[in-house]
Amino acid sequence: MDMKNGMLAVIGICVLVLLIGVLRQKAEILLNFVVRSILGVIAIYSINMVLAQMGISHAVGINPISVLTVGSLGTGGLGLLYGILFYNIL
DSSP states (O other), X not given: OXXXXXXXXXXXXXXXXXXXXXXXXXXXXXXXXXXXXXXXXXXXXXXXXXXXXXXXXXXXXXXXXXXXXXXXXXXXXXXXXXXHHHHHHO
């Protein structure tokens, strides 16, 4: 019986180590998304201000859809939002 308990303890420790590794990776992905979202909102606000100073009245709105786009796609998402905006201006 002692051998069985030892094997179960080793298996339990291995599963715990794997679980910690998975959770660490998920936390890194979530942190990356949050940082990209915050920087994206700041970039949208800044670009909208520059466009307003240039006399262009159109702007990308800061809403959950645009935050999700910038957060998931990064700078490509920011370019996508402004590409759609300029396409609509034409």
